[in-house]
Amino acid sequence: MSKELEIKRHSMAHLVAAAVQEMFPEAQFGVGPVIENGNYYDFVLPRTLIPEDLPLIQKHVKKMLNRRLKFKKDILDIGDAMILFEKLNQPFKVELLKDIKEKGTTKLNPEEIEAFDGKPEITIYRIVDEKTGAVLFTDLCRGPHVDDVSELKGLGFKLDKFSGAYWRGDQKRNINMQRLYSLVFDSKDELKKYQQQRIEAQKRDHRKVGKDLEIFTISDEVGAGLPLYLPNGGKLRNLLEKYMQQEAEEAGYMYVYTPHIGKSDLFAKSGHLDHYRDGMFAPISMVNLDGEGEIDGKVEQFYLKPMNCPMHHQIYLNKPRSYRELPYKLFEYGTVYRYEESGTLTGLIRVRGFTQNDAHVYCAPTQLKDVIEEALNRFTRAYQDLGIKDYKIRFSLPDFENDEEKYGKETEEWKDSVKAMRKSLDELDVDYYDAVGEAAFYGPKIDIQVRNVNGKEDSLSTIQVDYSIAPKFGITYKDADGEQKTPVIIHMALMGSVDRFIAFMIEMTGGRFPFWIAPEQIRILTINDAVAPYVEKVRKVLKEVVLMKPLKYNELRIAVDYRNESLNRKIRDGQLQKIPVMLIVGPQDEAEQVVSVRTQKGEEKVKLSDLVEFFSNFK
Numbered sequence: 122m123s124k125e126l127e128i129k130r131h132s133m134a135h136l137v138a139a140a141v142q143e144m145f146p147e148a149q150f151g152v153g154p155v156i157e158n159g160n161y162y163d164f165v166l167p168r169t170l171i172p173e174d175l176p177l178i179q180k181h182v183k184k185m186l187n188r189r190l191k192f193k194k195d196i197l198d199i200g201d202a203m204i205l206f207e208k209l210n211q212p213f214k215v216e217l218l219k220d221i222k223e224k225g226t227t228k229l230n231p232e233e234i235e236a237f238d239g240k241p242e243i244t245i246y247r248i249v250d251e252k253t254g255a256v257l258f259t260d261l262c263r264g265p266h267v268d269d270v271s272e273l274k275g276l277g278f279k280l281d282k283f284s285g286a287y288w289r290g291d292q293k294r295n296i297n298m299q300r301l302y303s304l305v306f307d308s309k310d311e312l313k314k315y316q317q318q319r320i321e322a323q324k325r326d327h328r329k330v331g332k333d334l335e336i337f338t339i340s341d342e343v344g345a346g347l348p349l350y351l352p353n354g355g356k357l358r359n360l361l362e363k364y365m366q367q368e369a370e371e372a373g374y375m376y377v378y379t380p381h382i383g384k385s386d387l388f389a390k391s392g393h394l395d396h397y398r399d400g401m402f403a404p405i406s407m408v409n410l411d412g413e414g415e416i417d418g419k420v421e422q423f424y425l426k427p428m429n430c431p432m433h434h435q436i437y438l439n440k441p442r443s444y445r446e447l448p449y450k451l452f453e454y455g456t457v458y459r460y461e462e463s464g465t466l467t468g469l470i471r472v473r474g475f476t477q478n479d480a481h482v483y484c485a486p487t488q489l490k491d492v493i494e495e496a497l498n499r500f501t502r503a504y505q506d507l508g509i510k511d512y513k514i515r516f517s518l519p520d521f522e523n524d525e526e527k528y529g530k531e532t533e534e535w536k537d538s539v540k541a542m543r544k545s546l547d548e549l550d551v552d553y554y555d556a557v558g559e560a561a562f563y564g565p566k567i568d569i570q571v572r573n574v575n576g577k578e579d580s581l582s583t584i585q586v587d588y589s590i591a592p593k594f595g596i597t598y599k600d601a602d603g604e605q606k607t608p609v610i611i612h613m614a615l616m617g618s619v620d621r622f623i624a625f626m627i628e629m630t631g632g633r634f635p636f637w638i639a640p641e642q643i644r645i646l647t648i649n650d651a652v653a654p655y656v657e658k659v660r661k662v663l664k665e666v667v668l669m670k671p672l673k674y675n676e677l678r679i680a681v682d683y684r685n686e687s688l689n690r691k692i693r694d695g696q697l698q699k700i701p702v703m704l705i706v707g708p709q710d711e712a713e714q715v716v717s718v719r720t721q722k723g724e725e726k727v728k729l730s731d732l733v734e735f736f737s738n739f740k
């Protein structure tokens with residue numbers, strides 16, 4: 122956001138507060154910071170706001186824009202400022218002033234700091250009516266503002282919504298405030314554009330589409346952040362998983378299964394208990410209700426796994442490995458559990474249990490480049506098959522200069538892995554960008570970045586090189602020269618989290634999935650019951666179609682809408698449910714041995730004898 126727009130958004134917050142004060146003279150004011158699309162202001166009001174208040178306050182603000190109002194700055198010492206705000210009956214401002222007097226700005230959050238410049242002398246701003254000299258609103262603020270309220274006239278401004286908030290975000294103090302949000306843009310057109318984009322984003326929100334298309338649900342009785350896939354979502358996920366497995370196996374990955382829990386020793390060794398405990402669920406104790414379950418006087422404890430790697434390492438360690446077995450490639454749909462704060466849980470994106478399409482490659486350093494190249498090729502192909510075009514490849518590098526705590530010193534291994542990864546990226550001739558400071562603490566990464574409907578960037582796929590974990594687990598191989606050597610380990614998740622990937626697919630397509638993974642691909646709509654035998658004949662023909670690309674042995678998924686509803690109604694329902702193809706079948710079609718194929722592109726008649734060919738190549 123430009124500095125000018127920021128100043129205008131901020132000035133508008135004062136104006137909204139002034140309007141609120143005119144309508145509710147008893148109002149007490151919290152803070153009013155600028156946010157990404159405008160501003161908000163927190164108040165304690167004599168009553169709860171209702172939706173009907175918004176147009177009234179908005180009207181008030183508009184009226185003020187047409188008055189001759191100015192922002193007037195005043196500098197007070199902190200004691201005088203306290204007296205002023207006590208007189209104005211603004212206890213929250215007094216509290217902020219007290220805090221700043223006692224502790225400086227350190228205890229203040231960024232929103233509160235915005236109200237100050239941190240100096241013992243305090244600036245206040247008044248909105249003053251030039252004609253009458255009346256003061257409409259007085260605020261503690263470090264500024265800057267526009268000089269004249271008339272400068273705010275051409276803005277796109279809309280009171281957006283209100284919600285509850287706690288004073289200083291402190292739930293324990295339980296001081297309830299009402300937060301009023303405004304949208305503020307440079308022009309009315311830009312406001313309109315933003316609102317339209319937001320409506321579009323809301324329509325595509327995976328939580329909404331996921332509900333409408335019956336893809337997943339969250340049940341309170343199962344628990345927050347633990348999604349349940351409904352039959353449509355089950356089908357979609359199963360097809361995606363099959364496809365990713367097919368591609369991985371073609372590239373030499375071997376499918377394995379590992380348990381959901383493991384002993385605490387395992388996660389101590391992997392470093393999870395030291396570095397990741399906050400993200401893990403509490404341990405499961407093996408003592409039963411009678412107190413039995415101790416082994417050698419010790420109570421065994423298990424953890425839900427937050428990652429699959431330690432389990433895969435045990436599979437590698439199942440027997441001594443030779444250089445001939447490398448690269449040794451393991452693959453699993455491994456469900457992991459992480460304890461996320463309940464406030465952060467979001468649909469399928471932020472959850473407490475999710476499944477990774479997780480792969481680990483154990484290879485000799487010289488094989489690193491080939492492994493990475495193969496993976497990059499595979500995901501590029503997968504993205505193409507799934508219609509994902511809008512993505513960026515991020516090369517996530519360490520920052521030895523500024524973050525020694527995270528990355529340590531630059532070692533030969535760091536240098537080699539960065540070199541190998543860069544070489545792969547360069548040779549594949551893909552566009553990528555460097556992101557210094559985004560590497561994992563154990564090695565560099567290649568991340569595939571996409572934007573979600575709200576414009577937020579997210580990693581969809583990741584390839585990570587790890588030099589540090591193998592020695593901790595004693596992972597080695599016998600090289601051609603007879604020496605025991607340490608392999609490089611690559612963590613790879615081409616769908617990242619399967620759940621988040623599905624959320625992304627839903628938002629990208631708005632629920633209109635590519636034909637080959639659509640849970641229901643074809644719906645036959647009957648004009649009347651008399652065509653039932655013909656429908657069965659059509660269905661039998663379609664059953665012969667088995668797609669071999671991109672997923673092999675992918676039989677068509679067909680349903681028939683036999684309901685006693687009008688054809689228009691059936692078509693509308695099929696459209697709402699985003700069914701890719703509708704086949705309309707009536708007596709006339711039977712007579713001519715054709716069907717009407719209706720897709721997003723339009724409608725066409727296809728001969729029954731051509732139907733297999735038609736759908737075998739359908740996209």
Ligand SMILES: [Zn+2]
Binds near residue numbers: 131135246263266
């Ligand atoms: Zn201000």
Ligand SMILES: [Zn+2]
Binds near residue numbers: 430481612
């Ligand atoms: Zn891993």
